[in-house]
Amino acid sequence: MILEITHSLTYRYSQPVYLEPYILRLTPRSDGAQALQTFELRIDPKPQHSSAAADLDGATSHCLHFSGSHDRLCISTRSVVETLRTNPYDFLLRDxxxxxxxxxxxxxxxxxxxxxxxxxxxxxxxxxxxxxxxxxxxxxxxxxxxxxxxxxxxxxxxxxxxxxxxxxxxxxxxxxxxxxxxxxxxxxxxxxxxxxxxxxxxxxxxxxxxxxxxxxxxxxxxxxxxxxxxxxxxxxxxxxxxxxxxxxxxxxxxxASPGQGSFRGEALSELATEVAVRQRVAKLPLTMP
Missing domain, CATH: 3.10.620.30 (C8orf32 fold)
Incomplete structure (x- = not known):
């Protein structure tokens, strides 16, 4: 099954704040049960520095560092994943x-x-x-x-x-x-x-x-x-x-949380999220008569 997933997180602050380093875990993993086909990540404001790494359990995490003060942080992703496992018991216990x-x-x-x-x-x-x-x-x-x-x-x-x-x-x-x-x-x-x-x-x-x-x-x-x-x-x-x-x-x-971060400043914060998961319908190949 091919699934397309869009996910957005929007943090708004009542006044500009300094964003501390943010750990983002929104990259679908690839393993025996699923295969990541495409992944797009957009961040506004643009981080001064961003690095991707494997965490303790093998998931991809992005560490984001920001400079200056900001009154919002917008993160959006788009992923296309092929899920592979239709039988959850397709194995034999080793002993x-x-x-x-x-x-x-x-x-x-x-x-x-x-x-x-x-x-x-x-x-x-x-x-x-x-x-x-x-x-x-x-x-x-x-x-x-x-x-x-x-x-x-x-x-x-x-x-x-x-x-x-x-x-x-x-x-x-x-x-x-x-x-x-x-x-x-x-x-x-x-x-x-x-x-x-x-x-x-x-x-x-x-x-x-x-x-x-x-x-x-x-x-x-x-x-x-x-x-x-x-x-x-x-x-x-x-x-x-x-x-x-x-x-x-x-x-x-x-x-295993999707995001971890904090900020410095005397401000109130608000988070809005949107998630959509849709199945892509595969197009059948054209055949000649």
Whole structure:
């Protein structure tokens, strides 16, 4: 599937301010699930210096440095991405032992994944959820992940909250509702409680029919030996296939945010965003009679 994505961020300030260095993560990644075909980036005012680099999890980030004072910052991108994965389970686990919950990674791999296994303060409600699903799916890691994704979607109501950090997993459990980022963090914590390495993903999702996404989306990925990082979206209840486009991923949600920056000055700030995700209809090649 070919998806075209446009995204704009406009920061307005009540009076001119000095812009601190800004980290931008709006370049879709290229991997086994998606291939970036074109990427256009426009920034106004033009940065004095800009550099692109790979972050800790392999996403492309741009570091922007500005000079002078400004009363606005406008960033816009246009991306064309081919999504490649139609079957989320198109792999075999490397060993039968990886089919069991709790998942036990071998030594070197476990050491490399340690940051994705670490939890904050353990919540007894999350522990109970993970324990119940682990008992139901003791001999099926993939069944556990699918069941967890489906359960969160069925029980916790989706809500929209424009800004702010994700809620703590226990708080989301208690409220029985949350944004896509809240549900992703809850899913991650339950996975980690069951020994499954998990990370947070920010990106875009193509809606069904007329239901087009007009904002960033968030989901999570689990690391499976033989399958690598595989996405699951608790806000839809499904494994991730070709309707999602990933931008960045991290063990910590803040490090997968689309932009990080601040300013110096006594001013009020306002942010307006616009996102559009459209499927491109491929033109069939002409054939001679």
């Amino acid at each position: 039968a032992a990886y089919s069991r919950i709790p998942l036990a990674y071998p030594g070197e791999l476990r050491a490399a994944l340690q940051i994705y296994l670490q939890r904050g303060e353990a919540d007894p409600q999350v522990d109970a959820l993970a324990r119940t699903l682990a008992l139901d799916n003791r001999d099926g890691t993939l069944d556990f992940l699918a069941d967890l994704t489906r359960r969160i979607h069925q029980v916790w109501r989706n809500e929209h909250r424009e800004s702010g950090a994700p809620r703590r997993p226990g708080e989301t459990l208690t409220l029985a509702r949350g944004t896509c980022r809240d549900l992703a963090v809850l899913w991650m914590d339950a996975c980690r409680a069951a020994g499954v390495a998990a990370r947070f993903v920010s990106g875009y999702k193509l809606g069904e029919g007329d239901d087009s996404e007009h904002h960033l989306h968030a989901w999570a990925e689990a690391y499976l030996p033989g399958g690598g990082w595989r996405g699951f979206d608790p806000s839809t209840g499904l494994a991730v296939v070709d309707r999602h486009v990933a931008l960045a991923a991290s063990a910590f949600p803040a490090l």
